[in-house]
Amino acid sequence: MSCKIYMDHAATTELLPEVKKAMEPYLMDEFGNASTSYEMGKKTRRVLEESRERIAAAVDAHPEEIFFTSGGSESDNWVIKNVAGAKKKTGKHIITSKIEHHAVLRSCEYMESLGYDVTYLDVDEYGMVDTKTLRDALREDTTLVSIMTGNNEIGTIEPVAEIGKELKGKGIAFHTDAVQAVGQIPLSMARLPVDYLSASAHKFHGPKGVGFLYVRKDRDLPSFIHGGGQERGKRAGTENVAGIVGMAEALSIAAGEMHLTRPRLVRLRNYFTERLLHEIPDIRLNGHPYKRLPGNVNVSVKDVDATSLLILLEEEGVCASAGSACSSGQTRVSHVIDAIQVPSEWAPGSIRFTMGRQTGKAEVDATINAMKKCVQILRG
Numbered sequence: 001m002s003c004k005i006y007m008d009h010a011a012t013t014e015l016l017p018e019v020k021k022a023m024e025p026y027l028m029d030e031f032g033n034a035s036t037s038y039e040m041g042k043k044t045r046r047v048l049e050e051s052r053e054r055i056a057a058a059v060d061a062h063p064e065e066i067f068f069t070s071g072g073s074e075s076d077n078w079v080i081k082n083v084a085g086a087k088k089k090t091g092k093h094i095i096t097s098k099i100e101h102h103a104v105l106r107s108c109e110y111m112e113s114l115g116y117d118v119t120y121l122d123v124d125e126y127g128m129v130d131t132k133t134l135r136d137a138l139r140e141d142t143t144l145v146s147i148m149t150g151n152n153e154i155g156t157i158e159p160v161a162e163i164g165k166e167l168k169g170k171g172i173a174f175h176t177d178a179v180q181a182v183g184q185i186p187l188s189m190a191r192l193p194v195d196y197l198s199a200s201a202h203k204f205h206g207p208k209g210v211g212f213l214y215v216r217k218d219r220d221l222p223s224f225i226h227g228g229g230q231e232r233g234k235r236a237g238t239e240n241v242a243g244i245v246g247m248a249e250a251l252s253i254a255a256g257e258m259h260l261t262r263p264r265l266v267r268l269r270n271y272f273t274e275r276l277l278h279e280i281p282d283i284r285l286n287g288h289p290y291k292r293l294p295g296n297v298n299v300s301v302k303d304v305d306a307t308s309l310l311i312l313l314e315e316e317g318v319c320a321s322a323g324s325a326c327s328s329g330q331t332r333v334s335h336v337i338d339a340i341q342v343p344s345e346w347a348p349g350s351i352r353f354t355m356g357r358q359t360g361k362a363e364v365d366a367t368i369n370a371m372k373k374c375v376q377i378l379r380g
């Protein structure tokens, strides 16, 4: 069953018709393996390298700095486990934050099980990592710092450029999970001082199961999957050609439209937030008031349980999310809501609406009306 009003673009986005069309030839007629020597294979090789160029262009990087992966989780795992792993002779200390995606947090916990030391930085009430707190946490044996670009639950945009400057010249690898930011906010790898960046196609209207890892030139990149030597020997396996072509098309479209989509979503987000805060009693915004992802509205409703609220909202045709999609189904308060210390009467009522390129004012108005009705029922 599909949602009448889809307010969960941070969980995933729908494939654009243009993207589907770009992918189709590579699902059918153009099925050649890029590692073969005849013309059909060579054509696949060419289209893969063209896709790499298009992706690099969209984030202002060099094509050699783009490695195709199966998505955001893989890109995060690759850096946390293998980049930190390769530096174990220098040190075994990793720094991250308490509000990272589980793909980062669980990978860090895995590294702890191997004897690594991980510092999970606190964030402020808005979910911001403080550069000074990070500086104080640095040690002689710190080899990797991983701080996300934009938070998937509360939308807060982290001071990644400032953190990168702080780390410059210290020989510490800096990774950012930019899965929620790529295609949403401008990113220039030529200017942003990060060494590794994770992205995922299905968060910007591309297909699921494909993403990329940006790796700055000359940075260490141990092989993640050993085998046939694809991705310059770093990530073996016959390439997901259709997926990669779709990702390149989707990112090119997102980058090309960003100057229109982004300000429109920011206005819509502010309108949505203001109306919720004014028209529903005892409701508060989570995350930073303006340093936040364009389409993200996350609020806590006092004395209401988000799981019940989501069920009622769905009956009104609105699909939204409580916590992150990965941890839904469990009514536990999310680690992000915990980390920003939302008071206990409010925390269980935390709900996330994330808008995208198809969301208009009509959908927002209908969502506000549904929220007013459902909250009233639950408080009834």
Ligand SMILES: *Cc1c(COP(=O)(O)O)cnc(C)c1O
Residues within 6 Å of the ligand: 010, 011, 070, 071, 072, 073, 074, 076, 101, 103, 148, 150, 151, 152, 177, 178, 179, 180, 200, 201, 202, 203, 209, 210, 211
């Ligand atoms: C969705 C998401 C991921 C995981 O990406 P997949 O491609 O679904 O594996 C990682 N980090 C963040 C911030 C995300 O929003």
